[in-house]
Amino acid sequence: MEERENKEIKIARFSSCRGVAFEINPNRSNPFAIGSPPKQERIGTWLWLPWTRNSSFKVLPQPHTISPTRSRASSHFCDIDIDASDFEVEFIAEVQDIEKPDKANVVKVQKLLPKSDPPRRSRLSIILLDQGxxxxxxxxxxxxxxxxxxxxxxxxxxxxxxxxxxxxxxxxxxxxxxxxRSEAALRVIFWLTVQTLGRPCVSLRIKTATTSFLQSxxxxxxxxxxxxxxxxxxxxxxxxxxxxxxxxxxxxxxxxxxxxxxxxxxxxxxxxxxxxxxxxxxxxxxxxxxxxxxxxxxxxxxxxxxxxxxxxxxxxxxxxxxxxxxxxxxxxxxxxxxxxSVRKVQVNVSSASSHASIIKFEGGVEAGLLGRISPSPLSEWHAFGIISDGKKEHMMLAGAVGDFTKSLVSTPPKHLWVRTMHFAGLPYLVNLYQRVLLVATGSGICVFLSFLLQPSKADVCLIWVAKDIELNFGREIIELMNKYSKEKVIVHDTAISGRPNVAEMSVNAAIKWNVEVVIVTSNPEGSRDVLRACKRANIPAFGPIWDS
Structure with a gap:
């Protein structure tokens, strides 16, 4: 009886950080410290994980004891949630690897596991109440x-x-x-700001204060x-x-x-x-x-x-x-x-999966700019990040999360209404800095990818966390990313390696690459966590403004 109680106590020391099992270890100096991962065993599936000092990518085999984490469809394509069933499989696998219990103990562990995901705060409550x-x-x-x-x-x-x-x-x-709210006026203001303050001689404090003001x-x-x-x-x-x-x-x-x-x-x-x-x-x-x-x-x-x-x-x-x-x-x-500047233009819409579509337009666009498209200009407009090499064409990556974006997948249009005058937002202010870490989840990669494809004032590094990357986003997006130096890119596929602690990854990468500022594009919860972690580490960081 005493032996079983000890085992239960030891099992209780293993918790979950959004679906990834880890060992609680309060004695470590690193506030993000987690227990050592289970021993990896070789099978046919490979993945990229950023855990080496010499390279941003490391190829690791996936253990056969842990099933690939396939995320359910979510209300926001930047989400990387997992199913309750996946949580249970990963948790049991972690305990089995350490305790090696018999079948009776496994049954007892299953009884200790929650039958559903722990309650999470809604996106709306995070937006309205949790920003300080x-x-x-x-x-x-x-x-x-x-x-x-x-x-x-x-x-x-x-x-x-x-x-x-x-x-x-x-x-x-x-x-x-x-x-x-004038996109024309703000475009001029953002351009003047980058031209006057985007120089090495201007102090970082002035740049971050200006960024905070302009995005607010x-x-x-x-x-x-x-x-x-x-x-x-x-x-x-x-x-x-x-x-x-x-x-x-x-x-x-x-x-x-x-x-x-x-x-x-x-x-x-x-x-x-x-x-x-x-x-x-x-x-x-x-x-x-x-x-x-x-x-x-x-x-x-x-x-x-x-x-x-x-x-x-x-x-x-x-x-x-x-x-x-x-x-x-x-x-x-x-x-x-x-x-x-409103025009009806011909577009080419393709979909690698039912989760996202790629919309292609003629003409190159400067990195950091965003665009608006509409099926009916008087009723609704949708803003998206723009992917472009600055030459002959540009594209938008639209996650299928609403009626309009889902219709792009189900019934791709031949024409769309656009505003040919693109507007500047937070991504454009990347040009203010000398070295920047960009953090994106899901389709949020679209606002940053242009910085990898065309020359920029800033030396950028990138973390991208998404699910089923090749399946959901297509081979074309992966090929565009491969054009950039792999020494400055971290790609984490949650369908293969589970959900990571994006906040920890961001802080570690910012320190490793010695960046001036971190800019994140994720869902409200993910953005909040990264911003808070960077603040605790005294690293300037900016994310979406959900108030406005």
């Missing part, structure tokens, strides 16, 4: 604070200009939020959106107190604009935006367009109204003298510019 205080939230609070102070001073009579021009402050906030400008967008509502409501209150100086038409238009902006902001609330993204996108677009049209009407009515005669007299001299007109003109131009 981010730069995005900081910018949101700064914008709100500045506007609240100005509103309070105006209401107290200490800021008379704002009291007489409250509508102008509302339009000014709308201009700021439009600027922060959505906080300014949200803060100015809420502030514009407050200023417009304040303007309406002041107008209603002096109804004799305005017209019912102007008040009615102003109330309609306020209602549309409220509707647009409500649709952008994180819970609604993440659960019903298509609804959010359409409301945000059409409510915004309608509000812009009514804003022009509101300005023209306000300028031309004569309170003494209760008539309208519009002249061009009145229009050009009003700041509201120039602000609204700038908003209109910023909104129109991306739509001028």
């Amino acid at each position: 205080f981010t730069c995005y939230k900081g910018l949101f609070l700064v914008c709100m604070a500045l506007n609240v102070v100005a509103l309070a001073l105006s209401a107290a009579g200490c800021f008379p200009y704002a009291k007489t021009r409250a509508a102008l402050f509302s339009i000014g906030n709308i201009l700021a939020l439009t600027l922060c 400008v959505g906080g300014i967008h949200s803060g100015c959106g809420v502030s514009s509502i407050a200023w417009l409501a304040y303007s309406l209150v002041l107008t209603l107190k002096n109804k004799d100086k305005t017209s019912p038409e102007i008040i009615g238009v102003a109330f309609t604009i306020l209602s549309l902006i409220l509707l647009s902001s409500f649709a952008a609330f994180p819970l609604i935006r993440h659960l019903h993204h298509n609804v959010f996108e359409r409301i945000h677009r059409f409510a915004g367009w309608m509000a812009l049209i009514l804003l022009w009407l509101f300005i023209l009515l306000s300028i031309s109204y004569e309170p003494y005669s209760h008539t309208y007299d519009l002249t061009m001299s009145k229009v050009v003298k009003k700041q509201e007109c120039w602000f609204t003109l700038a908003i209109t131009i910023l909104i129109i510019i991306p739509w001028l």
Whole structure:
């Protein structure tokens, strides 16, 4: 009896890190320390694993005691989850290799195993509740604070200009939020940033602070959106107190604009935006367009109204003298510019499996840029990373996770709508640094692959973790990766070698390659884990901004 209890205690010392069995060893100095893997035995299947100092790849045989881990279809192609049955097989195999128990003990071990995967937090809860205080939230609070102070001073009579021009402050906030979401304006800003700060003489602290700010400008967008509502409501209150100086038409238009902006902001609330993204996108677009049209009407009515005669007299001299007109003109131009680049183009769509499709377009594209495609330009747009060698063509790798991306596999289209003006995001800021580690899971590789195919300011190293790589992504993607130095690439196929600790791999690789910064593209949980691990190791790291 005592012997069995000892065995149970020893078995309990083996846990699971997302499906990979390991021995808990608190005495090691390395916080990521795990027990030694079971002895490998040779069979016909080979895999690449990054555990050598001389090379980024090592060929190891797969043990016959552990079945290949085939992941179930997940809601996000960057996920690398495993089945409960696979967890059980791996756990039992690990215990058998160390304890060599008889059949009775194996049965007892099976009773100790969970019948299903342990409960995991939902992706939405991680996005909304598990990011802590981010730069995005900081910018949101700064914008709100500045506007609240100005509103309070105006209401107290200490800021008379704002009291007489409250509508102008509302339009000014709308201009700021439009600027922060203008792909044309941000493309110029990102380019200027790389040209001025992407030099060895600029300190790493300045570069990382700039990266954090640029990828979080959505906080300014949200803060100015809420502030514009407050200023417009304040303007309406002041107008209603002096109804004799305005017209019912102007008040009615102003109330309609306020209602549309409220509707647009409500649709952008994180819970609604993440659960019903298509609804959010359409409301945000059409409510915004309608509000812009009514804003022009509101300005023209306000300028031309004569309170003494209760008539309208519009002249061009009145229009050009009003700041509201120039602000609204700038908003209109910023909104129109991306739509001028919309084209219907011929595409070649191929699928290596039912999990992803490759969409090919004509024309080379600079590394780090992203593109938008649509089956119906007025209803929905989808952003993807671009893979290109910068010469004759570019392609997008689309994981089949939604209705549109699944339709690319089931019924490949001959034509798609595209925005020929590509936009810059976090991947583009790789050019700011001298040496960068890129970490991708699943189809997230598409935003980084261009850096392996064309010359870049940065010396990049790559970790790619995915399932059934050749089966899901096709031979073409593997051949593109093979063009880059294998000394700087780590590829981990979870279908062969199980789910790894991506956070540990990232920290170890960043130290080994002595990189300045780590940039990760994964699902919310994976990105969070890598960012936290890098923070503990004092390594600058950036990932997707799920707030915006």
